[in-house]
Amino acid sequence: MAKINQAACIGGGVIGAAWAARFILGGIDTNMFDPHPEAQRLVSEVMANAERAYEMLTRAPLPNKGTLSFSNSIEEAVRGADWIQESVPERLDFKHGVLAQIDAAAHPKALIGSSTSGLMPSDLQRGMKNPERMFVAHPFNPVYLLPLVELVGGEKTTRAVLEDAKDKLATIGMTGLIINKEIEGFVGDRLQEAFWREALWLIKDDICDTETLDNVIRYSFGLRWAQMGLFETYRIAGGEAGMRDFLSKYGPILAWPWTKLTDVVDLDDNLVEKIVGQSDAQSGQRGIRELERIRDQNLVGILQALKAGDEGRGWGAGELVADFEAHLWKTAPKPQLNPTSEPIRLLEVKVHPAWIDYNGHMTEYRYTQCFADACDVLLQLIGADIDYVKAGHSYYTVESHVRLLAEAKLGDALYVKAQLLPSDGKKIHTFMWLYRASDDTLLSTYEQLTLHVSSKESRSVPPLPEVMRKLKPLIEAHADLPAPDAAGRSIGQRK
Amino acid sequence: MAKINQAACIGGGVIGAAWAARFILGGIDTNMFDPHPEAQRLVSEVMANAERAYEMLTRAPLPNKGTLSFSNSIEEAVRGADWIQESVPERLDFKHGVLAQIDAAAHPKALIGSSTSGLMPSDLQRGMKNPERMFVAHPFNPVYLLPLVELVGGEKTTRAVLEDAKDKLATIGMTGLIINKEIEGFVGDRLQEAFWREALWLIKDDICDTETLDNVIRYSFGLRWAQMGLFETYRIAGGEAGMRDFLSKYGPILAWPWTKLTDVVDLDDNLVEKIVGQSDAQSGQRGIRELERIRDQNLVGILQALKAGDEGRGWGAGELVADFEAHLWKTAPKPQLNPTSEPIRLLEVKVHPAWIDYNGHMTEYRYTQCFADACDVLLQLIGADIDYVKAGHSYYTVESHVRLLAEAKLGDALYVKAQLLPSDGKKIHTFMWLYRASDDTLLSTYEQLTLHVSSKESRSVPPLPEVMRKLKPLIEAHADLPAPDAAGRSIGQRK
Numbered sequence: 001m002a003k004i005n006q007a008a009c010i011g012g013g014v015i016g017a018a019w020a021a022r023f024i025l026g027g028i029d030t031n032m033f034d035p036h037p038e039a040q041r042l043v044s045e046v047m048a049n050a051e052r053a054y055e056m057l058t059r060a061p062l063p064n065k066g067t068l069s070f071s072n073s074i075e076e077a078v079r080g081a082d083w084i085q086e087s088v089p090e091r092l093d094f095k096h097g098v099l100a101q102i103d104a105a106a107h108p109k110a111l112i113g114s115s116t117s118g119l120m121p122s123d124l125q126r127g128m129k130n131p132e133r134m135f136v137a138h139p140f141n142p143v144y145l146l147p148l149v150e151l152v153g154g155e156k157t158t159r160a161v162l163e164d165a166k167d168k169l170a171t172i173g174m175t176g177l178i179i180n181k182e183i184e185g186f187v188g189d190r191l192q193e194a195f196w197r198e199a200l201w202l203i204k205d206d207i208c209d210t211e212t213l214d215n216v217i218r219y220s221f222g223l224r225w226a227q228m229g230l231f232e233t234y235r236i237a238g239g240e241a242g243m244r245d246f247l248s249k250y251g252p253i254l255a256w257p258w259t260k261l262t263d264v265v266d267l268d269d270n271l272v273e274k275i276v277g278q279s280d281a282q283s284g285q286r287g288i289r290e291l292e293r294i295r296d297q298n299l300v301g302i303l304q305a306l307k308a309g310d311e312g313r314g315w316g317a318g319e320l321v322a323d324f325e326a327h328l329w330k331t332a333p334k335p336q337l338n339p340t341s342e343p344i345r346l347l348e349v350k351v352h353p354a355w356i357d358y359n360g361h362m363t364e365y366r367y368t369q370c371f372a373d374a375c376d377v378l379l380q381l382i383g384a385d386i387d388y389v390k391a392g393h394s395y396y397t398v399e400s401h402v403r404l405l406a407e408a409k410l411g412d413a414l415y416v417k418a419q420l421l422p423s424d425g426k427k428i429h430t431f432m433w434l435y436r437a438s439d440d441t442l443l444s445t446y447e448q449l450t451l452h453v454s455s456k457e458s459r460s461v462p463p464l465p466e467v468m469r470k471l472k473p474l475i476e477a478h479a480d481l482p483a484p485d486a487a488g489r490s491i492g493q494r495k
Numbered sequence: 496m497a498k499i500n501q502a503a504c505i506g507g508g509v510i511g512a513a514w515a516a517r518f519i520l521g522g523i524d525t526n527m528f529d530p531h532p533e534a535q536r537l538v539s540e541v542m543a544n545a546e547r548a549y550e551m552l553t554r555a556p557l558p559n560k561g562t563l564s565f566s567n568s569i570e571e572a573v574r575g576a577d578w579i580q581e582s583v584p585e586r587l588d589f590k591h592g593v594l595a596q597i598d599a600a601a602h603p604k605a606l607i608g609s610s611t612s613g614l615m616p617s618d619l620q621r622g623m624k625n626p627e628r629m630f631v632a633h634p635f636n637p638v639y640l641l642p643l644v645e646l647v648g649g650e651k652t653t654r655a656v657l658e659d660a661k662d663k664l665a666t667i668g669m670t671g672l673i674i675n676k677e678i679e680g681f682v683g684d685r686l687q688e689a690f691w692r693e694a695l696w697l698i699k700d701d702i703c704d705t706e707t708l709d710n711v712i713r714y715s716f717g718l719r720w721a722q723m724g725l726f727e728t729y730r731i732a733g734g735e736a737g738m739r740d741f742l743s744k745y746g747p748i749l750a751w752p753w754t755k756l757t758d759v760v761d762l763d764d765n766l767v768e769k770i771v772g773q774s775d776a777q778s779g780q781r782g783i784r785e786l787e788r789i790r791d792q793n794l795v796g797i798l799q800a801l802k803a804g805d806e807g808r809g810w811g812a813g814e815l816v817a818d819f820e821a822h823l824w825k826t827a828p829k830p831q832l833n834p835t836s837e838p839i840r841l842l843e844v845k846v847h848p849a850w851i852d853y854n855g856h857m858t859e860y861r862y863t864q865c866f867a868d869a870c871d872v873l874l875q876l877i878g879a880d881i882d883y884v885k886a887g888h889s890y891y892t893v894e895s896h897v898r899l900l901a902e903a904k905l906g907d908a909l910y911v912k913a914q915l916l917p918s919d920g921k922k923i924h925t926f927m928w929l930y931r932a933s934d935d936t937l938l939s940t941y942e943q944l945t946l947h948v949s950s951k952e953s954r955s956v957p958p959l960p961e962v963m964r965k966l967k968p969l970i971e972a973h974a975d976l977p978a979p980d981a982a983g984r985s986i987g988q989r990k
Contacts, residue, residue, distance in 0.1 A: 214724025222720035229709025305796025
C-alpha cells in the first residue's frame with residue numbers, strides 16, 4: 001500500500017499544525033517550517049488535542065509516533081519529504097512565492113498539496129518546474145478528526161498524482177475525494193459559502209440571533225447531514241415516490257423568493273458588531289480551548305455512533321473510521337508473545353466521557369468493558385483474532401466475577417494485567433487486575449472463564465493447533481505464579 | 496406544567512403521521528383526519544418506525560401510549576382537541592380552506608399549528624375567527640426523532656400562544672424555537688434552500704456527482720453542524736483571536752465569485768434526469784424503508800453521543816434528550832412497591848445496534864449493562880433515586896458475578912427479574928435473571944453485592960430511614976424464596 005515516508009508542513013497555523021498531528025500520529029516523521037514566534041506553542045497545543053481525541057476515538061494500535069522537527073527554512077523542511085503540505089495564508093501572491101521555493105528544493109516526485117480553502121490549483125501551480133505533482137488538498141477543521149480532504153487538480157496535475165495522494169491519505173485516516181473540475185471554493189466551501197451568506201442575511205434582518213440560528217441547525221438538519229448529506233436525505237423525504245417526485249415538488253420553490261442570495265449582504269461594521277455581540281452572548285462564557293474540547297468529544301462520540309451504524313458495518317464517516325482501524329490492525333507489527341512467569345500487560349486506555357455515570361465516576365459495566373477488551377487483546381496474542389473468528393472459531397465468555405475496589409474518573413489512564421490460571425486451553429481461566437496508571441492504584445479485579453467454540457457446530461471444541469501452540473506455553477509459564485488472593489471467590493465471601 | 500390533553504392531526508402524510516406518533520408516544524389521545532385511502536397504512540408504518548426509534552433512544556419511562564382514532568371529517572377530528580396540527584399539501588388556497596374548517600369547529604382556545612415549510616402565518620390566519628391562536632409549528636423529518644419545531648407567529652398571533660405552544664411541545668420531547676419575524680421559509684428552510692440551490696449548480700456544472708457531494712458534507716462540516724451549528728463553529732475557527740478576527744478574514748470573500756447564487760438554476764428535465772440517475776447509482780441498492788431505518792439508527796446514535804457530551808451534562812440536541820428524559824422521570828407515576836414473595840420484574844429493553852460485537856451477538860459487557868440498569872430501577876423503587884444521590888447518599892456495586900448462558904441478537908426484547916437475598920440493607924445482595932421476552936429463554940444470571948455509602952464522608956453508612964422503610968419489607972418478603980441455584984457460585988465451580 002502507498003505510504004508516506006516523510007512529511008513537511010509549511011505553515012503551522014491551526015490547519016498546518018493539525019496536518020502535522022495527522023502525520024505524526026500516523027507514524028510519519030514530519031518537518032515543520034513556520035517563522036511565527038508562537039508556532040511551536042500552537043503546534044504543541046494542537047498535538048495535545050489530537051492525541052486526546054485519538055485516544056478516545058479508537059483502540060486500534062496506532063503506529064509509533066513520528067518525530068516532529070522544526071526547520072529553519074523551507075529548503076530544509078522539504079528535504080527528503082515525499083508529501084509536502086502548504087498551509088500558509090490565503091493570498092495568491094504569497095502562496096506563489098512559497099510554492100516556488102518548495103518546488104525548487106523538493107524531490108521532483110514529492111507530492112505538494114495546498115490547504116487553500118478556495119484558490120484554483122491551476123493558478124497556484126503556474127510557474128512551477130514540476131507542476132504535475134501539485135494539487136489542492138483541502139482539509140476541514142479539526143483536521144485531526146474530520147476525515148475529508150478535497151483533492152483538486154489544476155490543468156497540469158496528473159490523475160495518477162491525485163490517485164496516489166488518495167491512497168496515501170488513507171494510511172493516516174483521511175479520505176481524499178477527487179473533485180472533477182476545479183472551481184473557486186471547490187465543493188465544500190461553495191456549499192458552506194451559500195449557507196453563510198443566507199445566515200448573514202438572517203442576522204442582519206433580525207429574523208433571529210446567532211444562538212437561535214445555531215440551534216435551528218443542530219436540532220434539525222445538522223443531525224441529518226452528519227450521516228447522509230443532502231441528496232440521500234431528500235431521496236428519503238421523497239418517500240416511496242422517489243427522487244423524481246421530490247424534485248417535481250420542490251423544484252417550483254426555486255422561483256420563489258425563499259432566499260436573498262440574489263443580493264450580496266454588506267458585512268459592514270454594524271453587522272460585524274451585531275454578530276460579535278450575539279456570539280459573545282451565546283458562547284462567551286466558555287473559552288476557545290474549552291469549546292474545542294467539547295467539540296472534539298462530540299465529534300468522537302458521533303464518529304463512534306456512526307461506526308456502529310448499518311448494523312455494525314459502519315456508516316458514512318463511521319465507516320471511514322472502521323476502514324482506518326482495519327488498516328491499523330493490518331499494518332501493526334504482529335504482537336510477539338514471550339511467555340514468562342509474569343502477568344502480561346494487555347491494555348492501556350483512557351476513561352472516555354461516555355463512561356461516566358451521574359456520580360461522576362466510571363460506571364459499573366465499563367469496568368467489564370475494559371476487561372473484555374483486554375481479553376480481546378489476549379486472544380489476538382494467541383492468534384484467536386478476527387480472521388480466526390471469521391473462519392468459524394471463537395472463545396466465548398461463559399462466566400465472570402468482578403470486584404470494584406476504587407473509582408475511576410474522567411480522563412484517568414488505566415491499564416490491565418492478566419494471569420492465566422491452570423486450564424486445558426479449551427477453557428481459558430484468567431484473572432485480571434485493572435490499575436490507574438498515574439499511581440498504580442488497583443481499581444478492580446476480574447476473574448473469567450472462556451470456552452472455545454465452533455460457531456458452525458454451535459458447540460465447544462478444542463482450539464486449532466496454531467492457537468494451542470501459543471497458548472500452552474503461556475499457561476505453563478504462569479503455572480509458577482501464586483494463585484491471586486481473590487481467585488475462586490464467590491459473592492460476599494469473607495476474605 | 497403545560498400539557499396537551501387531546502391532539503388532532505389534519506393530514507397524515509410523512510409529516511402528519513410522525514406528528515401523530517409524537518403525540519401518541521407522549522401519552523396523548525389523537526384523532527387523525529386524512530381522506531387518502533393509504534393514510535392508515537402510512538400512519539401505522541411511521542408509528543412502527545417511531546416506536547422502534549424511541550425504544551433505542553431512551554430508557555426513561557414513557558407514559559402509556561395515547562390512542563389513535565381515524566375521524567371521518569375535520570369537524571369530528573378537532574372536537575375536544577387542545578392542539579390541532581395541520582399538515583396538508585403546501586398550497587395557500589388549500590390550506591386556507593382546511594384552516595377555516597378547523598377554526599370553525601375547534602374550541603376557541605385550542606392551539607392550531609401549521610406544518611408549512613415556508614408559507615407566512617399572517618397569510619394562513621387571514622379570515623380566521625380566532626386567528627390569535629394560530630401559528631406555524633414547522634417540524635423536521637423524521638418528526639419523531641428530530642426535536643426542532645420552528646414557532647412563527649403571524650400578525651395576529653399572541654406571544655402568549657407561542658410561549659404556551661413551546662411549553663406544551665417540551666412535554667412530547669420537542670423544542671420550540673420562537674422566530675422573531677415571519678419570512679417565507681423561516682430560518683431552517685432559508686438556510687437549506689440556499690444550500691440546495693448551490694448544490695444544484697454543482698451537479699448541473701458537473702463539478703461532482705450527488706454521491707461525492709453527500710460525502711463532502713457528511714465527512715466534514717455535516718459532523719460539525721450536528722453539534723455546534725454555524726456561528727459557534729466559526730467562533731472556534733477564529734481561534735484565540737475570536738469572532739471579529741474571523742469575520743475580518745472571511746468577510747472579503749463575500750465579494751468573490753464563490754457562489755453562483757446571484758443566478759437561479761434552471762431545474763429543467765436534463766438536470767432532473769441527471770440527479771435522478773446519480774441518486775439511483777448512489778442509493779438505489781437500498782429501499783426507502785431500509786434507508787429510513789439506517790437514518791433513524793444513526794440519529795439515535797448521534798443523539799446518544801451528544802447526550803454524553805460536555806462531560807455527561809449533555810450538549811446540543813443531546814441536552815434536549817436529557818431534558819426530555821428528566822421530564823419523563825418526573826411525570827412518571829411513582830412506582831409502587833408491593834412486596835410479595837415473587838422475584839420483581841425490573842427492566843424491559845431491546846438489543847441496540849451498538850451492543851453487537853463482530854460475532855453478531857450482544858457483547859459481554861452489555862449483559863452487565865442490562866443488570867446495572869435493572870439495579871438502577873430497583874434503587875428508584877426503594878427511593879434511592881437521583882435526588883437521593885444528589886443529596887449525598889448512594890449504593891455502590893462492590894462485587895458481581897455473571898454467567899452468560901445464551902446469545903442475544905440485534906432487536907431481541909429482553910427483561911430482567913430480581914430476587915433479594917438476605918442482607919441488612921446497608922449491603923444489598925441481589926440475584927438477577929436476564930430473559931429473552933419472545934420465548935422466555937434464560938440468557939444470563941447476575942449476582943451482585945452493593946454497599947450504601949455517604950459520598951461526602953466517603954465511607955459506608957446505613958441507608959436513610961425512608962429507604963430502609965421500603966427496602967426491609969422487600970428483603971423480608973423474598974426471604975421465603977428458595978436461594979437460586981447459582982447464588983454463591985465461584986468461577987468454574989461444578990454445579
